Amino acid sequence: MATAMPSPITNTSYKPHPTEKMKAAQWMGTRSIQVGTVPKPTITDPSDAIVHVTHTTIxxxxxxxxxxxxxxxxxxxxxxxxxxxxFVEEVGSNVKRLQKGDRVIILPIIACGECQYCKRQEYSLCDTTDPSKEMEKMYGHRLSGILGYTHLCGGYPGDQAEYARVPIADLTCVKAPKDVDAKKLLGLADVTTTAWHGNELAEVGKGDIVGVWGCGPVGLSIQRLALLRGAKKVYAVDKDPLRLQLAESFGMTPVDVSAHPEVADYILSLQPHGLDRSIEASGFRSTQKPPHAAMRAIGLERDSSDMISAAIKATRKGGNIALIGDFFFNTNDFPIGAMMEKGLTVRGGQLSAQKYHPFLLDLVVQGKYDPSWMFTYEDNFENIADDYQKFSRHEIPGGLKVCLVTAYGRSLDK
Known part of the structure; x- marks a missing residue:
């Protein structure tokens, strides 16, 4: 007998505080972020926590x-x-693992912990935390809710704000030591966790030859963690000179797409056997060849398969490919024949964040990995609108990621 799919939760709405206000980064349209003054959130559901944010990022x-x-x-x-x-300011009556005053990392994925997917630790596939009917219509199923990430993902208010309401806080928050550097913890909220997920999907292990498309914070994190997992060699593929230099300084073999537009052929000239594992971390906006740029410009496709096509060609027969770059819609000219005939395993999906904690936190606390390197710039949270523009244009000082400190976070540093 078929099992009915659970009903989605409905407490995604923002319940405002009757009197208190806060600053928050608000989406106002294309290339328009404003730091607005909005009501502070309050407990909406007994499983919620209210977190007073000290540090956030883009x-x-x-x-x-x-x-x-x-x-x-x-x-x-x-x-x-x-x-x-x-730091936790308030918890709902059903929150058991957290209490007021706890320092926490807020994870992006909102998972119920009770559905069949959560019980298999496939938290980003949670049945109940995204009520979007449009998502279900597009994909045939709902996925998990995500903080601050469109109404397709539940319409949850995000945490680029002075306060955040965190749903199902026992699962969405990771309790963290109070004496660990803030940038190390902030790097664990998403980037490091996503990077570990990419390595897991690709099954990177000892002795592997790995190619990573993208040298942004996630791509570089994937590369560094691949070496930590025992990879023999890692090719870092990008066209940004500064990021390629960073990859080389971390021990990777850089591949400049601008110099080698047929990047798969170039990698195979160096590695005739092919890559054991390939991981795409450049995002669906990455287009290298004119046909895909043209198709996106006139609306014939919304994602691009340029990088994936190169990864499929460069990966050895029977190898693994992982997709981390946030593909949402459709693409054309996809090499389905090569994927099938080469016997490749292709996997993707949002990070199952809760699955990898507290393991990754312990890795950092024990000094085995330090994710703070990704923050090449620090700024006040109130300047986030300007930092969005800098980040979009690759103008963040140091070339990677900004650590934004709220007024509360600055007060604790004094």
């Missing part, structure tokens, strides 16, 4: 909304962000 995937790729899934005034840390 994710590469936030640029999909900023650049207008997902305007049809946004509403003016939406609060952005899904990477933050802070």
């Amino acid at each position: 994710c590469g995937s936030d640029l999909h909304m900023y650049e207008g790729e997902l305007n049809d899934a946004m509403q003016k005034g939406d609060i952005m962000g899904h990477e933050a840390i802070g």
